[in-house]
Amino acid sequence: MAKKSKSKLTKYAVLHKSPALAGTLPNTRLFSKRSLYKFLDRYKKVIAKPASGSGGAGVILITGRRHSKYRVQRGTKSRTTHGKKETYRYLRKKVKSSYLVQRGISLARIHGSPFDVRVMVQRKPGEAWVVTGMLAKVAGRGYIITNVKRSGGKVLPLATAIRCSTIKGTSGSAIMACLRRVALLAAHRLAGYYTKQRFFGLDMGIDSSGKVWIIEANLRPDITLFLKLADKTMYHTIVSYRK
Ligand SMILES: Nc1ncnc2c1ncn2[C@@H]1O[C@H](COP(=O)(O)OP(=O)(O)O)[C@@H](O)[C@H]1O
Ligand SMILES: [Mg+2]
Known part of the structure:
Protein backbone atom coordinates (compact mmCIF):
# COMPACT_ATOMS: atom_id res chain seq x y z
CA MET A 1 0.00 0.00 0.00
CA ALA A 2 1.27 3.49 -0.83
CA LYS A 3 2.54 5.57 2.09
CA LYS A 4 -0.17 7.88 3.37
CA SER A 5 0.47 11.62 3.35
CA LYS A 6 0.50 13.15 6.83
CA SER A 7 0.25 16.73 5.61
CA LYS A 8 -2.29 18.94 7.35
CA LEU A 9 -3.72 19.62 3.89
CA THR A 10 -4.39 15.92 3.29
CA LYS A 11 -6.16 15.59 6.63
CA TYR A 12 -8.18 18.71 5.85
CA ALA A 13 -9.22 17.24 2.47
CA VAL A 14 -10.19 13.90 4.05
CA LEU A 15 -12.34 15.62 6.69
CA HIS A 16 -13.78 18.17 4.28
CA LYS A 17 -15.36 15.42 2.16
CA SER A 18 -17.82 14.88 4.99
CA PRO A 19 -20.76 17.31 4.57
CA ALA A 20 -21.35 17.11 8.33
CA LEU A 21 -17.78 18.28 9.03
CA ALA A 22 -17.18 20.81 6.25
CA GLY A 23 -18.70 23.66 8.29
CA THR A 24 -16.43 22.93 11.26
CA LEU A 25 -13.20 23.27 9.24
CA PRO A 26 -11.57 26.67 8.77
CA ASN A 27 -10.98 27.14 5.04
CA GLY A 104 -8.05 32.32 11.62
CA ILE A 105 -10.56 31.46 14.32
CA SER A 106 -11.20 34.02 17.08
CA LEU A 107 -10.61 31.47 19.80
CA ALA A 108 -12.41 31.98 23.11
CA ARG A 109 -10.13 33.43 25.78
CA ILE A 110 -9.36 33.01 29.46
CA HIS A 111 -7.88 36.08 31.18
CA GLY A 112 -6.96 37.41 27.72
CA SER A 113 -5.24 34.22 26.45
CA PRO A 114 -6.76 32.07 23.72
CA PHE A 115 -7.41 28.41 24.42
CA ASP A 116 -8.28 25.36 22.38
CA VAL A 117 -9.22 21.78 23.17
CA ARG A 118 -7.34 18.50 22.79
CA VAL A 119 -9.78 15.66 22.19
CA MET A 120 -8.47 12.06 22.28
CA VAL A 121 -10.46 9.58 20.23
CA GLN A 122 -9.49 5.92 20.40
CA ARG A 123 -10.73 2.48 19.58
CA LYS A 124 -9.84 -1.05 20.56
CA PRO A 125 -9.55 -3.64 17.78
CA GLY A 126 -13.02 -4.52 16.54
CA GLU A 127 -14.72 -1.94 18.75
CA ALA A 128 -16.30 1.48 18.18
CA TRP A 129 -14.53 4.85 18.42
CA VAL A 130 -14.68 6.43 21.89
CA VAL A 131 -13.73 9.88 23.20
CA THR A 132 -11.28 8.99 25.97
CA GLY A 133 -10.18 12.45 27.05
CA MET A 134 -10.71 16.19 26.56
CA LEU A 135 -8.78 19.06 28.08
CA ALA A 136 -8.23 22.77 27.47
CA LYS A 137 -4.82 24.15 26.43
CA VAL A 138 -4.45 27.81 27.34
CA ALA A 139 -1.78 29.84 25.50
CA GLY A 140 1.03 31.36 27.51
CA ARG A 141 0.74 35.13 27.98
CA GLY A 142 1.17 37.03 24.70
CA TYR A 143 1.13 33.92 22.49
CA ILE A 144 -1.34 33.09 19.71
CA ILE A 145 -0.58 29.36 19.92
CA THR A 146 -1.79 27.10 22.71
CA ASN A 147 0.99 24.49 22.45
CA VAL A 148 2.00 24.08 26.09
CA LYS A 149 5.76 23.66 25.57
CA ARG A 150 6.39 26.39 23.04
CA SER A 151 4.09 29.02 24.56
CA GLY A 152 4.60 28.16 28.23
CA GLY A 153 0.87 27.59 28.39
CA LYS A 154 -1.13 25.42 30.75
CA VAL A 155 -3.83 22.79 30.69
CA LEU A 156 -7.18 23.06 32.47
CA PRO A 157 -10.17 20.76 32.88
CA LEU A 158 -12.43 21.62 29.95
CA ALA A 159 -15.52 22.46 32.04
CA THR A 160 -13.46 24.90 34.13
CA ALA A 161 -11.99 26.51 31.02
CA ILE A 162 -15.38 27.02 29.38
CA ARG A 163 -16.82 28.44 32.60
CA CYS A 164 -13.97 30.98 32.99
CA SER A 165 -13.91 31.94 29.30
CA THR A 166 -15.39 34.58 27.01
CA ILE A 167 -17.90 32.06 25.59
CA LYS A 168 -21.45 33.40 25.77
CA GLY A 169 -24.90 32.08 25.03
CA THR A 170 -24.23 28.31 25.12
CA SER A 171 -23.90 25.97 28.07
CA GLY A 172 -20.68 24.09 28.79
CA SER A 173 -22.42 20.75 28.53
CA ALA A 174 -23.88 21.59 25.10
CA ILE A 175 -20.43 22.60 23.84
CA MET A 176 -18.83 19.45 25.20
CA ALA A 177 -21.52 17.29 23.59
CA CYS A 178 -20.84 19.04 20.28
CA LEU A 179 -17.06 18.55 20.62
CA ARG A 180 -17.59 14.83 21.23
CA ARG A 181 -19.96 14.41 18.31
CA VAL A 182 -17.70 16.25 15.88
CA ALA A 183 -14.57 14.45 17.15
CA LEU A 184 -16.19 11.03 16.67
CA LEU A 185 -17.31 11.94 13.15
CA ALA A 186 -13.78 13.15 12.41
CA ALA A 187 -12.22 9.93 13.71
CA HIS A 188 -14.53 7.88 11.46
CA ARG A 189 -13.52 9.93 8.44
CA LEU A 190 -9.82 9.88 9.19
CA ALA A 191 -9.91 6.13 9.86
CA GLY A 192 -11.26 5.63 6.34
CA TYR A 193 -7.93 6.99 5.11
CA TYR A 194 -5.46 6.12 7.89
CA THR A 195 -6.86 2.60 8.12
CA LYS A 196 -4.36 1.27 10.66
CA GLN A 197 -4.69 4.17 13.08
CA ARG A 198 -6.40 3.42 16.41
CA PHE A 199 -6.17 6.89 17.97
CA PHE A 200 -6.36 10.53 16.94
CA GLY A 201 -5.63 13.65 18.97
CA LEU A 202 -7.77 16.47 17.62
CA ASP A 203 -7.05 20.14 18.25
CA MET A 204 -10.46 21.79 18.32
CA GLY A 205 -11.30 25.45 18.76
CA ILE A 206 -14.31 27.12 20.32
CA ASP A 207 -15.11 30.70 19.36
CA SER A 208 -16.83 33.18 21.65
CA SER A 209 -20.27 32.29 20.29
CA GLY A 210 -19.68 28.66 21.31
CA LYS A 211 -19.16 27.39 17.76
CA VAL A 212 -16.85 24.39 17.51
CA TRP A 213 -14.00 24.14 14.94
CA ILE A 214 -11.49 21.45 13.98
CA ILE A 215 -8.03 23.04 13.84
CA GLU A 216 -5.94 19.96 13.15
CA ALA A 217 -5.76 16.19 13.62
CA ASN A 218 -2.67 14.67 15.21
CA LEU A 219 -1.63 11.12 14.36
CA ARG A 220 0.93 10.98 17.18
CA PRO A 221 -0.68 12.97 20.00
CA ASP A 222 1.30 13.61 23.18
CA ILE A 223 -0.71 11.84 25.87
CA THR A 224 1.42 13.25 28.70
CA LEU A 225 -0.65 16.45 28.35
CA PHE A 226 -3.31 14.55 30.30
CA LEU A 227 -0.84 13.84 33.11
CA LYS A 228 -0.75 17.57 33.80
CA LEU A 229 -4.37 17.48 35.01
CA ALA A 230 -4.79 16.94 38.76
CA ASP A 231 -7.39 14.26 38.02
CA LYS A 232 -5.58 11.37 36.25
CA THR A 233 -8.74 9.45 35.27
CA MET A 234 -8.59 10.42 31.59
CA TYR A 235 -4.89 9.63 31.42
CA HIS A 236 -5.51 6.12 32.74
CA THR A 237 -8.38 5.58 30.30
CA ILE A 238 -6.18 6.72 27.39
CA VAL A 239 -3.37 4.37 28.45
CA SER A 240 -5.78 1.45 28.85
CA TYR A 241 -6.91 1.94 25.23
CA ARG A 242 -3.34 1.91 23.93
CA LYS A 243 -2.63 -1.60 25.14
N1 LIG B 1 -6.93 28.60 12.14
C1 LIG B 1 -6.52 28.91 13.37
N2 LIG B 1 -7.18 29.85 14.11
C2 LIG B 1 -6.78 30.17 15.36
N3 LIG B 1 -5.72 29.61 15.98
C3 LIG B 1 -5.02 28.67 15.29
C4 LIG B 1 -5.37 28.27 13.97
N4 LIG B 1 -4.49 27.34 13.55
C5 LIG B 1 -3.61 27.16 14.56
N5 LIG B 1 -3.92 27.95 15.62
C6 LIG B 1 -3.21 28.01 16.91
O1 LIG B 1 -1.90 27.49 16.74
C7 LIG B 1 -1.76 26.25 17.44
C8 LIG B 1 -0.88 25.31 16.62
O2 LIG B 1 -1.49 25.03 15.37
P1 LIG B 1 -1.75 23.56 14.89
O3 LIG B 1 -2.51 23.62 13.62
O4 LIG B 1 -2.34 22.76 16.00
O5 LIG B 1 -0.28 23.05 14.52
P2 LIG B 1 0.82 22.22 15.35
O6 LIG B 1 0.93 20.94 14.58
O7 LIG B 1 2.05 23.05 15.30
O8 LIG B 1 0.30 22.00 16.75
C9 LIG B 1 -3.18 25.75 17.66
O9 LIG B 1 -3.27 24.86 18.77
C10 LIG B 1 -3.91 27.05 17.89
O10 LIG B 1 -3.68 27.52 19.22
MG1 LIG C 1 -1.59 21.23 17.23
Missing part, protein backbone atom coordinates in the same frame (compact mmCIF):
# COMPACT_ATOMS: atom_id res chain seq x y z
CA THR A 28 -7.41 25.99 4.19
CA ARG A 29 -5.19 26.23 1.09
CA LEU A 30 -1.55 25.92 0.16
CA PHE A 31 0.27 29.20 0.77
CA SER A 32 0.74 31.27 -2.36
CA LYS A 33 0.45 34.94 -3.23
CA ARG A 34 -2.96 34.27 -4.73
CA SER A 35 -4.35 32.27 -1.78
CA LEU A 36 -2.95 34.75 0.76
CA TYR A 37 -4.53 37.73 -1.02
CA LYS A 38 -7.85 35.93 -1.26
CA PHE A 39 -7.84 34.98 2.42
CA LEU A 40 -6.80 38.49 3.52
CA ASP A 41 -9.73 39.89 1.54
CA ARG A 42 -12.17 37.39 2.93
CA TYR A 43 -11.25 36.94 6.61
CA LYS A 44 -10.31 39.32 9.41
CA LYS A 45 -7.77 36.81 10.71
CA VAL A 46 -5.58 34.52 8.65
CA ILE A 47 -3.18 31.88 9.94
CA ALA A 48 -0.07 30.82 8.01
CA LYS A 49 1.53 27.58 9.21
CA PRO A 50 3.76 24.76 7.98
CA ALA A 51 1.92 22.00 6.12
CA SER A 52 3.78 19.42 8.20
CA GLY A 53 4.57 21.39 11.34
CA SER A 54 4.13 20.41 14.98
CA GLY A 55 4.38 21.89 18.43
CA GLY A 56 3.21 25.30 17.22
CA ALA A 57 6.45 25.98 15.30
CA GLY A 58 6.19 28.56 12.54
CA VAL A 59 2.54 29.50 13.18
CA ILE A 60 1.87 33.10 12.12
CA LEU A 61 -1.30 35.15 12.66
CA ILE A 62 -2.18 37.98 10.30
CA THR A 63 -4.94 40.32 11.49
CA GLY A 64 -6.53 42.92 9.23
CA ARG A 65 -6.49 46.50 10.51
CA ARG A 66 -7.99 49.67 9.12
CA HIS A 67 -6.44 51.49 6.13
CA SER A 68 -5.07 48.24 4.56
CA LYS A 69 -2.71 47.63 7.44
CA TYR A 70 -2.06 44.19 8.87
CA ARG A 71 -0.65 42.98 12.13
CA VAL A 72 1.64 39.98 11.72
CA GLN A 73 2.36 37.95 14.86
CA ARG A 74 4.93 35.18 15.37
CA GLY A 75 5.61 33.93 18.86
CA THR A 76 5.13 36.98 21.07
CA LYS A 77 6.52 39.37 18.44
CA SER A 78 4.33 41.41 16.16
CA ARG A 79 4.81 44.00 13.46
CA THR A 80 2.66 46.05 11.16
CA THR A 81 2.70 45.63 7.41
CA HIS A 82 1.11 47.97 4.88
CA GLY A 83 -0.96 46.41 2.15
CA LYS A 84 -1.20 42.85 0.89
CA LYS A 85 1.94 43.09 -1.21
CA GLU A 86 4.20 44.02 1.69
CA THR A 87 2.51 41.38 3.87
CA TYR A 88 3.18 38.72 1.23
CA ARG A 89 6.80 39.82 0.84
CA TYR A 90 7.35 39.72 4.59
CA LEU A 91 5.79 36.26 4.93
CA ARG A 92 7.65 34.96 1.89
CA LYS A 93 10.91 35.57 3.76
CA LYS A 94 9.70 33.61 6.80
CA VAL A 95 8.12 30.77 4.88
CA LYS A 96 10.81 28.23 4.08
CA SER A 97 8.96 24.91 3.95
CA SER A 98 5.60 24.13 2.40
CA TYR A 99 3.07 26.42 4.11
CA LEU A 100 -0.70 26.68 4.38
CA VAL A 101 -3.04 29.60 4.76
CA GLN A 102 -6.06 29.02 6.94
CA ARG A 103 -8.96 31.12 8.13
